[in-house]
Amino acid sequence: MTKEDIIQKLPYTKPFLFVDEIMEIDDDHIKGAYTFLQDEYFYEGHFKNNPVTPGVILTECMAQIGLACFGIYLLKGAWDQGDWSVAMTSNEVNFYKPVFPGEKVTVIGEKVYFRFNKLKCNVAMYNSEEVLVAKGVVAGIAFKK
Amino acid sequence: MTNKELLSKLKTIITPYVQNQVGLENLTEDTDFIKDLEINSANLVDVILDVEDEFDIEIDNEAMEKMLTVKASIEVIEDKLAKK
Numbered sequence: 173m174t175k176e177d178i179i180q181k182l183p184y185t186k187p188f189l190f191v192d193e194i195m196e197i198d199d200d201h202i203k204g205a206y207t208f209l210q211d212e213y214f215y216e217g218h219f220k221n222n223p224v225t226p227g228v229i230l231t232e233c234m235a236q237i238g239l240a241c242f243g244i245y246l247l248k249g250a251w252d253q254g255d256w257s258v259a260m261t262s263n264e265v266n267f268y269k270p271v272f273p274g275e276k277v278t279v280i281g282e283k284v285y286f287r288f289n290k291l292k293c294n295v296a297m298y299n300s301e302e303v304l305v306a307k308g309v310v311a312g313i314a315f316k317k
Numbered sequence: 318m319t320n321k322e323l324l325s326k327l328k329t330i331i332t333p334y335v336q337n338q339v340g341l342e343n344l345t346e347d348t349d350f351i352k353d354l355e356i357n358s359a360n361l362v363d364v365i366l367d368v369e370d371e372f373d374i375e376i377d378n379e380a381m382e383k384m385l386t387v388k389a390s391i392e393v394i395e396d397k398l399a400k401k
Contacts, residue, residue, distance in 0.1 A: 261359030288381055290362040313359050 173249065178241050183253055187213050190233035197245050200283050204237035207276040215273055225271040230297060230306050235260050238281030238295040239312040246286045247314060257317050261290070265308030269299060276300045289314045318398070323391055330367045334360040346388040372398060 175194040196203040208225055215223035240258055244251045277297050284292040292311040299305050328344060335341045336355035350356045365376050374397035384390040
Protein backbone atom coordinates (compact mmCIF):
# COMPACT_ATOMS: atom_id res chain seq x y z
CA MET A 173 0.00 0.00 0.00
CA THR A 174 1.51 3.35 -1.02
CA LYS A 175 1.27 6.48 1.10
CA GLU A 176 -1.04 8.05 -1.50
CA ASP A 177 -3.33 4.98 -1.41
CA ILE A 178 -3.81 5.46 2.34
CA ILE A 179 -5.02 9.04 1.94
CA GLN A 180 -7.39 7.89 -0.84
CA LYS A 181 -8.84 5.28 1.52
CA LEU A 182 -9.57 7.75 4.33
CA PRO A 183 -13.26 8.09 5.24
CA TYR A 184 -13.02 11.92 5.34
CA THR A 185 -13.38 14.62 2.72
CA LYS A 186 -13.23 18.40 2.58
CA PRO A 187 -13.94 20.38 4.69
CA PHE A 188 -13.00 17.78 7.29
CA LEU A 189 -9.93 16.17 5.78
CA PHE A 190 -6.81 17.27 7.65
CA VAL A 191 -4.09 15.23 5.93
CA ASP A 192 -2.16 16.40 2.84
CA GLU A 193 0.68 13.91 2.76
CA ILE A 194 2.32 11.03 4.56
CA MET A 195 6.11 11.30 4.57
CA GLU A 196 7.04 8.21 6.57
CA ILE A 197 5.20 5.07 7.65
CA ASP A 198 6.15 1.67 9.03
CA ASP A 199 4.79 -0.74 11.66
CA ASP A 200 5.92 1.49 14.53
CA HIS A 201 5.46 5.08 13.43
CA ILE A 202 3.92 7.55 11.00
CA LYS A 203 4.83 11.07 9.95
CA GLY A 204 2.32 13.21 8.07
CA ALA A 205 1.55 16.85 7.34
CA TYR A 206 -1.31 19.24 6.75
CA THR A 207 -1.40 22.91 5.78
CA PHE A 208 -4.38 24.78 7.19
CA LEU A 209 -6.03 26.82 4.44
CA GLN A 210 -6.56 30.55 4.88
CA ASP A 211 -10.32 30.02 4.57
CA GLU A 212 -11.06 26.89 6.65
CA TYR A 213 -14.75 27.04 7.65
CA PHE A 214 -14.10 27.24 11.39
CA TYR A 215 -11.99 30.41 11.24
CA GLU A 216 -15.18 32.36 10.66
CA GLY A 217 -16.27 31.73 14.25
CA HIS A 218 -13.06 30.82 16.13
CA PHE A 219 -12.48 33.53 17.20
CA LYS A 220 -14.42 36.72 16.34
CA ASN A 221 -12.08 38.69 14.03
CA ASN A 222 -9.15 36.60 15.32
CA PRO A 223 -8.79 33.31 13.43
CA VAL A 224 -6.96 30.57 15.40
CA THR A 225 -7.18 26.82 14.70
CA PRO A 226 -9.36 25.22 17.41
CA GLY A 227 -7.69 22.65 19.69
CA VAL A 228 -10.32 20.09 18.73
CA ILE A 229 -9.27 20.49 15.09
CA LEU A 230 -5.60 20.02 16.00
CA THR A 231 -6.62 16.90 17.91
CA GLU A 232 -8.62 15.76 14.87
CA CYS A 233 -5.63 16.34 12.59
CA MET A 234 -3.42 14.26 14.92
CA ALA A 235 -6.09 11.54 15.02
CA GLN A 236 -6.54 11.48 11.23
CA ILE A 237 -2.79 10.95 10.79
CA GLY A 238 -1.93 9.01 13.97
CA LEU A 239 -5.03 6.81 14.07
CA ALA A 240 -6.89 6.72 10.73
CA CYS A 241 -3.94 6.75 8.28
CA PHE A 242 -1.75 4.66 10.57
CA GLY A 243 -4.59 2.23 11.32
CA ILE A 244 -5.44 1.71 7.64
CA TYR A 245 -1.76 0.87 7.08
CA LEU A 246 -1.64 -1.50 10.06
CA LEU A 247 -4.82 -3.29 8.91
CA LYS A 248 -2.74 -4.41 5.91
CA GLY A 249 -5.34 -4.33 3.18
CA ALA A 250 -8.29 -5.46 5.31
CA TRP A 251 -9.64 -1.89 5.40
CA ASP A 252 -12.47 -1.13 3.00
CA GLN A 253 -14.39 2.15 3.21
CA GLY A 254 -17.60 0.44 2.21
CA ASP A 255 -17.56 -2.10 5.04
CA TRP A 256 -15.52 -0.44 7.76
CA SER A 257 -15.75 2.64 9.90
CA VAL A 258 -13.60 4.28 12.57
CA ALA A 259 -14.21 5.98 15.90
CA MET A 260 -11.91 7.93 18.16
CA THR A 261 -12.32 6.37 21.59
CA SER A 262 -10.14 8.58 23.78
CA ASN A 263 -7.69 11.42 23.69
CA GLU A 264 -5.56 13.36 26.11
CA VAL A 265 -3.75 16.30 24.55
CA ASN A 266 -1.79 19.30 25.80
CA PHE A 267 -1.40 22.40 23.63
CA TYR A 268 1.68 24.58 23.56
CA LYS A 269 1.44 27.02 20.62
CA PRO A 270 -1.40 28.49 18.54
CA VAL A 271 -1.76 27.49 14.87
CA PHE A 272 -2.88 30.30 12.56
CA PRO A 273 -4.47 30.20 9.08
CA GLY A 274 -2.00 29.09 6.40
CA GLU A 275 0.34 27.28 8.81
CA LYS A 276 1.76 23.87 7.96
CA VAL A 277 1.90 21.31 10.74
CA THR A 278 3.73 18.00 10.92
CA VAL A 279 2.36 15.13 13.00
CA ILE A 280 4.44 12.25 14.31
CA GLY A 281 2.64 9.22 15.71
CA GLU A 282 4.29 6.37 17.60
CA LYS A 283 2.35 3.17 18.17
CA VAL A 284 1.69 2.19 21.77
CA TYR A 285 -0.28 -0.87 20.69
CA PHE A 286 -2.48 -2.16 17.88
CA ARG A 287 -4.60 -5.06 19.09
CA PHE A 288 -8.08 -6.30 18.19
CA ASN A 289 -8.42 -3.37 15.75
CA LYS A 290 -7.80 -0.78 18.46
CA LEU A 291 -4.87 1.57 17.92
CA LYS A 292 -3.35 3.61 20.73
CA CYS A 293 -0.75 6.11 19.66
CA ASN A 294 1.51 8.78 21.19
CA VAL A 295 1.19 11.84 18.96
CA ALA A 296 3.06 15.12 18.66
CA MET A 297 2.45 18.07 16.34
CA TYR A 298 5.10 20.57 15.23
CA ASN A 299 4.82 23.82 13.29
CA SER A 300 7.00 24.79 10.30
CA GLU A 301 9.67 26.07 12.68
CA GLU A 302 9.72 22.60 14.28
CA VAL A 303 8.34 23.99 17.52
CA LEU A 304 6.05 21.68 19.50
CA VAL A 305 2.40 22.71 19.06
CA ALA A 306 0.54 19.84 20.72
CA LYS A 307 1.31 16.49 22.28
CA GLY A 308 -0.72 13.66 23.72
CA VAL A 309 -2.18 10.19 23.46
CA VAL A 310 -5.03 9.24 21.14
CA ALA A 311 -6.86 5.95 20.71
CA GLY A 312 -9.40 4.73 18.20
CA ILE A 313 -11.05 1.61 16.93
CA ALA A 314 -11.84 0.30 13.46
CA PHE A 315 -14.95 -1.83 13.10
CA LYS A 316 -17.17 -3.37 10.45
CA LYS A 317 -20.32 -1.30 9.91
CA MET B 318 -4.93 -20.10 41.83
CA THR B 319 -8.45 -20.59 43.17
CA ASN B 320 -11.54 -19.40 41.34
CA LYS B 321 -12.05 -16.81 44.07
CA GLU B 322 -8.55 -15.40 43.66
CA LEU B 323 -9.00 -15.25 39.92
CA LEU B 324 -12.32 -13.43 40.26
CA SER B 325 -10.75 -10.94 42.65
CA LYS B 326 -7.88 -10.22 40.24
CA LEU B 327 -10.32 -9.84 37.34
CA LYS B 328 -12.43 -7.41 39.37
CA THR B 329 -9.36 -5.26 40.08
CA ILE B 330 -8.53 -5.20 36.36
CA ILE B 331 -12.00 -4.19 35.16
CA THR B 332 -12.72 -1.60 37.89
CA PRO B 333 -11.08 1.43 36.16
CA TYR B 334 -13.12 0.83 33.00
CA VAL B 335 -16.53 0.29 34.61
CA GLN B 336 -19.19 2.99 34.13
CA ASN B 337 -21.96 1.25 36.07
CA GLN B 338 -20.85 1.10 39.72
CA VAL B 339 -23.99 -0.73 40.86
CA GLY B 340 -23.14 -3.49 38.39
CA LEU B 341 -19.65 -3.68 39.86
CA GLU B 342 -20.96 -3.91 43.44
CA ASN B 343 -23.26 -6.74 42.39
CA LEU B 344 -20.60 -8.56 40.36
CA THR B 345 -21.37 -12.24 39.75
CA GLU B 346 -20.17 -14.84 37.27
CA ASP B 347 -23.07 -13.88 35.00
CA THR B 348 -22.13 -10.20 34.85
CA ASP B 349 -21.85 -8.99 31.24
CA PHE B 350 -19.07 -6.44 30.72
CA ILE B 351 -20.96 -4.36 28.18
CA LYS B 352 -24.59 -4.72 29.32
CA ASP B 353 -24.12 -4.74 33.10
CA LEU B 354 -20.92 -2.75 33.60
CA GLU B 355 -21.20 -0.41 30.57
CA ILE B 356 -17.57 -0.95 29.56
CA ASN B 357 -17.19 0.23 25.95
CA SER B 358 -15.63 -1.91 23.25
CA ALA B 359 -12.43 0.16 23.21
CA ASN B 360 -11.92 -0.33 26.94
CA LEU B 361 -12.75 -4.01 26.57
CA VAL B 362 -9.50 -4.21 24.57
CA ASP B 363 -7.69 -2.60 27.52
CA VAL B 364 -9.23 -5.17 29.87
CA ILE B 365 -7.88 -7.97 27.64
CA LEU B 366 -4.40 -6.39 27.50
CA ASP B 367 -4.38 -5.99 31.30
CA VAL B 368 -5.47 -9.63 31.69
CA GLU B 369 -2.53 -10.67 29.46
CA ASP B 370 -0.08 -8.72 31.64
CA GLU B 371 -1.55 -9.82 34.96
CA PHE B 372 -1.63 -13.55 34.14
CA ASP B 373 1.26 -13.61 31.64
CA ILE B 374 -0.88 -15.22 28.95
CA GLU B 375 -1.68 -14.38 25.34
CA ILE B 376 -5.27 -13.85 24.28
CA ASP B 377 -5.99 -14.48 20.60
CA ASN B 378 -8.93 -13.11 18.57
CA GLU B 379 -11.04 -16.21 19.11
CA ALA B 380 -10.61 -16.09 22.90
CA MET B 381 -11.14 -12.33 22.97
CA GLU B 382 -14.52 -12.64 21.27
CA LYS B 383 -15.66 -15.04 24.02
CA MET B 384 -14.65 -12.79 26.90
CA LEU B 385 -17.87 -10.83 27.29
CA THR B 386 -18.88 -12.05 30.74
CA VAL B 387 -17.05 -12.74 33.99
CA LYS B 388 -17.69 -16.46 33.67
CA ALA B 389 -16.46 -16.70 30.07
CA SER B 390 -13.37 -14.65 30.94
CA ILE B 391 -12.48 -16.86 33.87
CA GLU B 392 -12.85 -19.94 31.65
CA VAL B 393 -10.54 -18.43 29.02
CA ILE B 394 -7.96 -17.40 31.65
CA GLU B 395 -8.04 -20.84 33.30
CA ASP B 396 -7.69 -22.51 29.91
CA LYS B 397 -4.69 -20.35 28.94
CA LEU B 398 -3.07 -20.83 32.37
CA ALA B 399 -3.45 -24.61 32.09
CA LYS B 400 -1.67 -24.57 28.71
CA LYS B 401 1.30 -22.56 29.98
